[in-house]
Amino acid sequence: MAEMTRIELIIERMAMKRAGRVLQACGVTGYTVIPALAGYGRGTQWTRDTDISASQDMVVMISICSPEVAGKALDQLKSLLGSHIGVVSTSPVEVLRPERF
Amino acid sequence: MDVALATLLSPIILFFVLGMGAALLRSQMSVPEAFAKGIAIYLMMAIGLKGGVGMSEAEMSLNIILVLVAGVVLSFVLPLIAYACLRATSRLDNTNAAAAAAHYGSISIVTFVAATEAVRLSGLDAGGHLVAVAALMETPAIITALFLASRGRKADRVAGSEQGELIREVFLNASVVVLVGALVIGWIAGKEGTASIEPFFVAPFQGVLCLFLLDMGLNAGRGLRQGWRSLGPATVAFGLYMPLISAVIATGVAMLIAMPTGDAALLITLAASASYIAVPAAMRLALPEAKPSIYLTLSLGITFPFNVTLGIPIYIWLASLVTA
Numbered sequence: 001m002a003e004m005t006r007i008e009l010i011i012e013r014m015a016m017k018r019a020g021r022v023l024q025a026c027g028v029t030g031y032t033v034i035p036a037l038a039g040y041g042r043g044t045q046w047t048r049d050t051d052i053s054a055s056q057d058m059v060v061m062i063s064i065c066s067p068e069v070a071g072k073a074l075d076q077l078k079s080l081l082g083s084h085i086g087v088v089s090t091s092p093v094e095v096l097r098p099e100r101f
Numbered sequence: 102m103d104v105a106l107a108t109l110l111s112p113i114i115l116f117f118v119l120g121m122g123a124a125l126l127r128s129q130m131s132v133p134e135a136f137a138k139g140i141a142i143y144l145m146m147a148i149g150l151k152g153g154v155g156m157s158e159a160e161m162s163l164n165i166i167l168v169l170v171a172g173v174v175l176s177f178v179l180p181l182i183a184y185a186c187l188r189a190t191s192r193l194d195n196t197n198a199a200a201a202a203a204h205y206g207s208i209s210i211v212t213f214v215a216a217t218e219a220v221r222l223s224g225l226d227a228g229g230h231l232v233a234v235a236a237l238m239e240t241p242a243i244i245t246a247l248f249l250a251s252r253g254r255k256a257d258r259v260a261g262s263e264q265g266e267l268i269r270e271v272f273l274n275a276s277v278v279v280l281v282g283a284l285v286i287g288w289i290a291g292k293e294g295t296a297s298i299e300p301f302f303v304a305p306f307q308g309v310l311c312l313f314l315l316d317m318g319l320n321a322g323r324g325l326r327q328g329w330r331s332l333g334p335a336t337v338a339f340g341l342y343m344p345l346i347s348a349v350i351a352t353g354v355a356m357l358i359a360m361p362t363g364d365a366a367l368l369i370t371l372a373a374s375a376s377y378i379a380v381p382a383a384m385r386l387a388l389p390e391a392k393p394s395i396y397l398t399l400s401l402g403i404t405f406p407f408n409v410t411l412g413i414p415i416y417i418w419l420a421s422l423v424t425a
Contacts, residue, residue, distance in 0.1 A: 012385060014382060014385035014386055014389075015261075015385070015389065017261070017263075017266070018259065018260065018261030018262055018263075019261060020261070021261040021263065022260050022261040025261075043330065044327065044328070044330075044331070044394050045327045046327060047323065047327070048134065052137070052141065052317070052320055052377060052378055052401075053377060053378045053379070053381040053382045054382075055381040055382040055384070055385045055393065055397075056381070056393050056397065076260050076261070077260075079259075079260040080259065080260040080261055083257075083259045083260075083389040083390060084259070084385075084389045085389075
């Protein structure tokens with residue numbers, strides 16, 4: 001097993017493509033997007049089905065990469081989150097096939 | 102008065118009130134998301150086809166062109182007034198006021214559909230070209246809002262943004278594509294060509310609209326419940342008086358170009374309505390710093406319920422005052 005870094009980004013759906021481009025530009029080889037159902041933050045509660053435009057929907061983007069690539073990606077994601085609603089966190093993980101990342 | 106009461110007590114409006122009441126009382130009732138989106142596409146197809154067929158039967162006159170131009174001009178101008186009102190009366194900053202103003206220059210297609218039914222109930226006729234006006238009024242307001250928001254502010258490039266993504270969102274969003282597409286298809290096919298699909302798009306329309314307005318009521322109620330804390334009293338008041346200001350301006354325009362009553366009622370409704378589909382999505386890309394809890398609660402939680410219950414009868418009355 002090899003040590004890697006897992007990036008978990010919760011971000012508004014409308015910024016998902018921007019986040020994807022940031023990750024790809026930093027050398028991340030893949031990510032998975034999961035829809036978020038509901039949440040609460042900074043005094044505001046939200047649910048997925050409130051807004052017909054779906055512009056308030058949030059998604060969770062999960063990506064695994066080397067710690068170096070993660071460091072680069074976090075710098076860019078910090079800039080993205082300066083404009084868009086979202087939260088990013090990282091954690092160490094172990095992967096079976098490191099060559100995939 | 103009878104017409105106003107008939108509109109208020111129509112199943113369409115009563116289902117909306119049911120949905121909104123249920124959401125405000127914290128009912129767990131919900132319409133499945135994918136189903137609601139499917140219904141929205143169905144309604145836009147039906148209204149677009151109806152408008153296209155109507156246009157195929159009418160000659161393109163100078164009056165129709167004037168109405169189309171009037172719609173575009175209203176969509177460009179109304180955000181300026183909305184912005185001035187918000188800046189003068191509320192504590193919203195430049196970006197949030199511009200983002201909210203964009204919603205009030207653009208249109209709500211569901212309010213338009215509800216108004217079409219109310220106009221029909223009133224025994225009035227409306228031209229198919231009003232659907233084209235609705236489609237044309239979706240986007241100019243966004244351009245005005247971006248101009249308002251950009252004044253005195255250096256726009257930084259957002260990480261990961263791509264050239265053309267905003268234009269794609271503004272001109273190729275689902276409501277514009279389906280509405281304009283169905284309008285053109287209806288125009289090309291005409292009454293004879295669409296006869297075979299009429300049983301699917303005409304007879305069930307009212308029932309599907311009830312279902313959709315039940316969902317819209319749920320959305321509006323939830324939006325209001327979750328977002329009301331973001332709004333001050335002046336902002337809430339704006340959500341109620343701005344549609345009336347827009348309606349009065351559109352009434353003047355309708356009088357100036359001598360529109361028939363049914364057409365005028367729909368143009369006034371379009372001007373008075375506030376977007377909650379196309380503009381919020383565009384604002385998330387163009388002005389991500391603006392708070393969606395403010396502009397969505399305003400347009401969906403305050404202005405939309407006002408328009409579908411009290412606004413539409415007022416707009417039909419205004420139209421009847423100034424037209425033949």
